[in-house]
Amino acid sequence: MTLLFNYLIFPGLLFSAAIGLFAGWFDRKLTARIQFRVGPPWHQNFTDIIKLLGKETIYPAQSGFTFLLSPYLGFLSVGLVATILGMNLISAASGFNGDLIVVIYLMLIPAIAMILGASASRNPLASVGASRELKLILAYELPFLLAIVALIIKCGGVIRLGKILELQALGSSNIVSWSGALAFIVCFFCVQAKLGFAPFDIAEADQELMCGTLIEYSGLPLAVFKLTKAVMLYILPLFLIVLFMGKDTSLFFVVLKYIGLLILIILVKNTNPRVRIDQALGFFWKVPTFMGLASVILALVGQ
Amino acid sequence: MSLKTKALTKSIWVFHVSAGSCNNCDIEILDMFTPRFDIERFGIQLIGSVRHADALLITGAMNKKSVPRMKKIYEQAPKPCVVVAVGQCALSRHMFRDSYNVCEPLDKILPVDLYIPGCPPRPEAMIDGIVKLVTKIRKGK
Numbered sequence: 001m002t003l004l005f006n007y008l009i010f011p012g013l014l015f016s017a018a019i020g021l022f023a024g025w026f027d028r029k030l031t032a033r034i035q036f037r038v039g040p041p042w043h044q045n046f047t048d049i050i051k052l053l054g055k056e057t058i059y060p061a062q063s064g065f066t067f068l069l070s071p072y073l074g075f076l077s078v079g080l081v082a083t084i085l086g087m088n089l090i091s092a093a094s095g096f097n098g099d100l101i102v103v104i105y106l107m108l109i110p111a112i113a114m115i116l117g118a119s120a121s122r123n124p125l126a127s128v129g130a131s132r133e134l135k136l137i138l139a140y141e142l143p144f145l146l147a148i149v150a151l152i153i154k155c156g157g158v159i160r161l162g163k164i165l166e167l168q169a170l171g172s173s174n175i176v177s178w179s180g181a182l183a184f185i186v187c188f189f190c191v192q193a194k195l196g197f198a199p200f201d202i203a204e205a206d207q208e209l210m211c212g213t214l215i216e217y218s219g220l221p222l223a224v225f226k227l228t229k230a231v232m233l234y235i236l237p238l239f240l241i242v243l244f245m246g247k248d249t250s251l252f253f254v255v256l257k258y259i260g261l262l263i264l265i266i267l268v269k270n271t272n273p274r275v276r277i278d279q280a281l282g283f284f285w286k287v288p289t290f291m292g293l294a295s296v297i298l299a300l301v302g303q
Numbered sequence: 304m305s306l307k308t309k310a311l312t313k314s315i316w317v318f319h320v321s322a323g324s325c326n327n328c329d330i331e332i333l334d335m336f337t338p339r340f341d342i343e344r345f346g347i348q349l350i351g352s353v354r355h356a357d358a359l360l361i362t363g364a365m366n367k368k369s370v371p372r373m374k375k376i377y378e379q380a381p382k383p384c385v386v387v388a389v390g391q392c393a394l395s396r397h398m399f400r401d402s403y404n405v406c407e408p409l410d411k412i413l414p415v416d417l418y419i420p421g422c423p424p425r426p427e428a429m430i431d432g433i434v435k436l437v438t439k440i441r442k443g444k
Contacts, residue, residue: 028343032341032343035338036338037338037341037343037344038341038343038344039341039343039344040343040344040345040346041344041346044313044314044346047310047313047314047346048310048314048346050306050307050310051307051310051311051313051314051357053307054307054310054311055357055381055382055383056381056382056383057381058354058379058381209351210351210352211350211351211352211355214352214355215351215352215354216352216354217354217355218354218355218381219381222354222355
């Protein structure tokens with residue numbers, strides 16, 4: 001019963017969706033202020049979701065169950081990530097051995113759900129978006145995993161989030177060391193790509209692909225995809241905080257670190273143009289991969 | 304007024320259809336999203352896919368090529384969806400009235416909810432029109 005409560009309400013789906021929608025508003029407001037506009041009111045993203053729930057759902061002929069079910073696949077898995085991360089932050093003993101690996105896998109599922117849904121929608125623009133999303137996954141997964149391997153080596157081979165947090169609480173945050181700092185920079189680029197923010201918003205390019213992967217979605221499934229995006233905006237910075245800045249996990253400092261990371265992500269988003277898919281692949285396999293390798297080597301020699 | 308209507312009027316996603324306009328109205332529509340007018344304050348967003356649309360902004364005189372496509376676009380939009388005719392051409396065909404390839408004014412083709420006259424209408428006029436439409440919907444159409 002507590003497990004269900006944790007998954008559905010407190011650190012899980014409902015709570016993380018609310019925080020994520022609020023963070024989404026923060027993104028829109030800050031973007032507006034950067035462009036010398038006023039920006040939407042604080043409840044704007046909640047209103048969008050409520051409106052989408054009341055709209056008609058259209059699905060293409062012959063699209064099948066995959067089209068309607070794939071949004072839920074992504075949403076439920078990011079909810080699980082939010083639960084695991086939240087519970088670990090509340091008490092470090094509540095995790096299980098290997099939950100870092102589980103979290104890494106689950107964070108990939110929203111992208112896969114988006115590819116499934118886009119491919120099922122039988123729209124040429126959506127299929128272009130799906131193929132770009134797939135190439136983007138190939139691009140960012142390699143440096144992301146390398147950075148996490150460096151972190152695991154640095155923590156002495158533990159793959160448990162609670163243990164990593166404990167080690168940081170006893171010593172210092174992982175980001176303060178050379179290998180940790182390099183791994184953090186690599187992870188930051190990968191988070192930008194996982195969120196689908198500029199300069200890596202290639203799969204959903206508004207101007208060229210008309211929302212790309214989401215082009216055929218309307219009503220309830222679109223709302224679920226928007227919620228998935230919102231939860232991603234909550235869990236990915238939180239994941240970075242747990243792995244790299246876990247020295248002080250009191251509520252005040254976690255919120256402060258979260259807002260700081262969010263502002264950094266939004267500033268990068270607003271000051272960079274969109275890259276082409278071949279540029280993104282080239283970038284991720286050149287710069288962050290080698291930074292990740294350097295970070296692994298530094299972790300092995302104990303820096 | 305139900306929660307659904309309230310949410311709908313506070314977050315209107317606009318899809319922009321050009322049915323053979325001279326681009327003047329289209330430029331004025333884009334002006335609404337610039338820092339000077341900033342219509343995102345009211346939750347109005349320009350979106351790329353008609354599946355996400357709550358309002359269709361239609362500009363230009365309808366010609367024989369664009370009318371069937373326009374009907375198709377209207378059928379593709381999820382309901383409830385309002386149709387806004389922007390500019391004198393969409394309202395009455397304007398100076399193209401006797402042209403060989405121009406069909407009928409927009410309201411003979413689709414159910415139009417809001418007319419915004421002008422050649423081109425100013426962004427203030429469009430914002431004023433949207434406010435009137437929102438009040439109309441909120442009072443229960």
